[in-house]
Amino acid sequence: MDQVAALEQLLATALRRIAELEAALASMAEEITDLRRQLAKNSSNSSKPPSSDGLKKPAPRSLRGKSGKKSGGQVGHRGDTLRQTSTPDFVERHEATHCSACQSALTAEMVKGIEKRQVFDLPAPRLEVTEHQAAVYCCDHCRATTTAGFPDGVAAHVQYGTRMRAVAVYCNVQQLIPEDRVCQLMRDLFGATSLCAASVTNWTRGAANKMGVVVEHILARLAEGGVRHLDETGLRVAGKLHWLHTICDTAFTHYRISAKRGAVPTFLTGGTIIHDHWKTLLRPYERSGRPRPLRGASLARTQGHRRDRKRALGDGDERSAS
Numbered sequence: 001m002d003q004v005a006a007l008e009q010l011l012a013t014a015l016r017r018i019a020e021l022e023a024a025l026a027s028m029a030e031e032i033t034d035l036r037r038q039l040a041k042n043s044s045n046s047s048k049p050p051s052s053d054g055l056k057k058p059a060p061r062s063l064r065g066k067s068g069k070k071s072g073g074q075v076g077h078r079g080d081t082l083r084q085t086s087t088p089d090f091v092e093r094h095e096a097t098h099c100s101a102c103q104s105a106l107t108a109e110m111v112k113g114i115e116k117r118q119v120f121d122l123p124a125p126r127l128e129v130t131e132h133q134a135a136v137y138c139c140d141h142c143r144a145t146t147t148a149g150f151p152d153g154v155a156a157h158v159q160y161g162t163r164m165r166a167v168a169v170y171c172n173v174q175q176l177i178p179e180d181r182v183c184q185l186m187r188d189l190f191g192a193t194s195l196c197a198a199s200v201t202n203w204t205r206g207a208a209n210k211m212g213v214v215v216e217h218i219l220a221r222l223a224e225g226g227v228r229h230l231d232e233t234g235l236r237v238a239g240k241l242h243w244l245h246t247i248c249d250t251a252f253t254h255y256r257i258s259a260k261r262g263a264v265p266t267f268l269t270g271g272t273i274i275h276d277h278w279k280t281l282l283r284p285y286e287r288s289g290r291p292r293p294l295r296g297a298s299l300a301r302t303q304g305h306r307r308d309r310k311r312a313l314g315d316g317d318e319r320s321a322s
Helices: 002-039 050-056 162-173 179-190 197-210 212-223 279-285 296-321
Strands: 136-138 145-147 227-237 240-248 253-258 272-274
Touching: 162 179, 162 197, 179 197, 197 212, 212 240, 212 253
Parallel strands: 227 272
Antiparallel strands: 136 145, 227 240, 240 253
């Protein structure tokens, strides 16, 4: 009996140990599945930015199916190309002196027509210096001195003009060229050797201040309703992580930088909001009852992630992970 009891105790211990090992194995299998799912994420099947792909950037995969049409312009498509103008800025006449056949001399009376070819090109880039001279008067009546006024914007002894500033701001803001490279571009193209990055920064800040009324108008139009898209992406400001929040429709786009990703807009009223199903973005509007369709790109990424996970884990694991 002692031997039977010992065997029963040994069996119970073994069964308990087996149950513990099975539980640990199931836990590790779940953890491995989750890790595989995380490793399989990239910019094409998740919300991760392309910069996070590193050297393992996935090959581009088009989400569009075959249309059956030939590549290039389609029948009925009106093309757009460079065309001659009836008012050229300059006209250069080219004349021949001898006949190309018999080498006889040619005269102006022999001209029967002309053949036109036009070349569209940039003028030679160079800075133009305009000197403003304000006359200084001495009144014969009271002997007071009066100096004529300078035009608006001419405030310094020497400065860059409005067109120069506009080009620098455009390159910096619209074309996303850093301040130092804007200075290099202006120096290489226009000979602006004394331009510094601080000047470009000040010009950009001044232009932004002047656009305040426009920004308020855009934000007011976007807050009215209609179909609007919300999104956010990370960027560096003075070396620290910030978030660029966007609101846009077919006509307007509003950008706002915040130190917090969760600082989503909460003032939008009416209409439809399209988003990527980020829960923080949903929270301010989940009780409004408004339509909240998902972005097509977000759905495509989700489907791509599920497809990649299915390939990595197999059908059985995919069903268990769903």
